[in-house]
Amino acid sequence: MSPHPTRPSRPRTPALRRLLLMALVALLGGLGLAASGTVQAEAPLPQPVPRATCGAGDKPETDIQGRVPTADYLSGRAAQGYTCNTRQVAHQGQSGGFKVLRYTDSQGRTCAFYDSTLLFPRDLLNNLTTGLGVIVLDMTDPAHPVRTATLTSLAMLSPHETLLVNKKRGLLAGVLGTAATYPGILDVYDVQSDCRTPQLLSSTPSGVLGHESGFASDGKTFYSASTIASFVAIDMTDPTAPTPIFTQWGVNYHGLRLSDDNRTMYAAFIGTPGADLLSGGGLRILDVSQIQARTPDPQVPTLSTLTWEQHSIPQVAEPFVRNGRHYVLEVDEFVDFFEISRAVQYPDIPVGAARIIDVEDPKHPRVVSDLRLEVHQPDVRSGPQYSDPGSLSPAQGYAGHYCSIPTRNNPRIVACSMILSGLRLFDISDVEHPREVGYFNKPLIPGTKVTLPEPGGSYAMSQPAWDVKRRSVWYSDANTGFYVVRLTGPAGRLLR
Numbered sequence: 070m071s072p073h074p075t076r077p078s079r080p081r082t083p084a085l086r087r088l089l090l091m092a093l094v095a096l097l098g099g100l101g102l103a104a105s106g107t108v109q110a111e112a113p114l115p116q117p118v119p120r121a122t123c124g125a126g127d128k129p130e131t132d133i134q135g136r137v138p139t140a141d142y143l144s145g146r147a148a149q150g151y152t153c154n155t156r157q158v159a160h161q162g163q164s165g166g167f168k169v170l171r172y173t174d175s176q177g178r179t180c181a182f183y184d185s186t187l188l189f190p191r192d193l194l195n196n197l198t199t200g201l202g203v204i205v206l207d208m209t210d211p212a213h214p215v216r217t218a219t220l221t222s223l224a225m226l227s228p229h230e231t232l233l234v235n236k237k238r239g240l241l242a243g244v245l246g247t248a249a250t251y252p253g254i255l256d257v258y259d260v261q262s263d264c265r266t267p268q269l270l271s272s273t274p275s276g277v278l279g280h281e282s283g284f285a286s287d288g289k290t291f292y293s294a295s296t297i298a299s300f301v302a303i304d305m306t307d308p309t310a311p312t313p314i315f316t317q318w319g320v321n322y323h324g325l326r327l328s329d330d331n332r333t334m335y336a337a338f339i340g341t342p343g344a345d346l347l348s349g350g351g352l353r354i355l356d357v358s359q360i361q362a363r364t365p366d367p368q369v370p371t372l373s374t375l376t377w378e379q380h381s382i383p384q385v386a387e388p389f390v391r392n393g394r395h396y397v398l399e400v401d402e403f404v405d406f407f408e409i410s411r412a413v414q415y416p417d418i419p420v421g422a423a424r425i426i427d428v429e430d431p432k433h434p435r436v437v438s439d440l441r442l443e444v445h446q447p448d449v450r451s452g453p454q455y456s457d458p459g460s461l462s463p464a465q466g467y468a469g470h471y472c473s474i475p476t477r478n479n480p481r482i483v484a485c486s487m488i489l490s491g492l493r494l495f496d497i498s499d500v501e502h503p504r505e506v507g508y509f510n511k512p513l514i515p516g517t518k519v520t521l522p523e524p525g526g527s528y529a530m531s532q533p534a535w536d537v538k539r540r541s542v543w544y545s546d547a548n549t550g551f552y553v554v555r556l557t558g559p560a561g562r563l564l565r
Contacts, residue, residue: 115439135442135490154507165545180264224256238288246279283325324385332358337383351376381421416451459526507560513548
């Protein structure tokens with residue numbers, strides 16, 4: 070692609086809209102059925118959080134919050150990157166996927182695990198030289214990561230969004246998946262003995278179909294979700310012989326996260342098929358206590374379903390506690406692809422970004438605040454930023470994908486991968502009034518790397534990991550690789 074982007078024409082004809090819709094449906098992963106009882110969150114149009122105040126030596130953004138404008142690519146400014154209360158400590162590789170995980174083994178060795186590509190064959194040429202699979206890094210010295218292994222069992226070649234590590238039992242697990250779904254081969258590794266050289270314990274079809282996942286904190290139950298109508302609970306008491314113990318068909322679940330007692334599940338619910346293709350997606354809270362208790366023929370009642378304004382595609386909801394009250398940090402990915410079914414022009418399609426939801430009463434959850442940037446707002450999405458490298462693609466663009474917190478107990482900071490806007494940091498000390506406290510963004514300059522396709526810009530999609538002791542965040546960008554980022558100034562102080 071030329072580094073001199075021009076404003077592309079928008080899809081206008083019904084035929085083009087239908088073709089785009091079909092492509093996006095395939096990308097997301099198809100349809101399923103879902104239960105009724107959705108509760109609509111009543112709130113005004115969510116607003117962006119206040120901008121971060123950057124420190125000396127930073128390289129702040131030059132435009133509205135979160136944007137890398139075309140002018141910066143033309144002038145060379147984008148090549149310098151954008152930092153605010155952050156510093157790069159280390160960089161490894163040239164690609165990345167959906168997860169970055171951190172784990173310390175029984176001997177005190179710390180490792181990073183991350184998947185190497187978003188979707189085969191997007192990074193085919195790069196992976197021919199660097200290897201396709203899950204990358205293992207020895208992080209003894211975080212400034213100098215050492216690659217010690219590449220996991221290439223079947224599921225590790227394409228785990229999509231399923232890769233998780235259970236810290237209590239030292240198990241690394243992932244399900245063969247893709248943007249739609251693959252047969253759910255579940256691979257389980259022992260990383261407790263030596264995280265630098267994971268040992269494959271089992272590879273079984275127990276995941277049924279693969280796309281996203283969840284892991285009970287006790288390490289005895291792994292959950293697999295396909296997003297095209299299957300939800301499976303897998304007994305991992307013996308990790309050499311995982312066994313499905315519950316399967317539900319006809320649900321569109323994405324990321325699956327659990328309460329500390331593993332009895333309540335916070336499921337990202339993609340939506341219900343209907344005249345607008347999918348509608349009503351949001352947060353679904355499930356009672357999985359019978360699965361946790363290993364009740365024969367377990368039942369999984371729905372406690373509530375919540376949706377909200379500026380809804381896109383619910384990705385995952387991470388639970389946490391603030392002053393004894395229970396919340397989840399929920400993030401929507403991309404734009405609402407399915408608004409296209411109503412012939413809405415792409416720039417006007419809602420961007421969900423992220424939000425904090427009060428789940429103290431699981432039958433009556435409520436949104437308490439939103440984490441979004443100026444670049445996500447409807448009034449700017451059809452303006453000049455529509456021509457920025459990567460902004461036209463609804464699978465890239467200015468939107469959210471994954472967020473994470475350093476602890477479930479009174480976290481004060483959130484890290485989010487917000488695709489073209491890079492790694493964003495938010496102060497959530499006041500859960501009702503979050504504010505941005507920093508960012509780190511290293512966009513790819515168009516024409517400097519060969520991928521399929523290669524529009525340029527950042528492609529920050531991964532769930533970040535935390536090194537609290539060193540006040541650092543680890544994340545990967547699909548276009549440029551794995552990063553260790555140290556937090557400085559007010560961002561760093563939130564990790565004390």
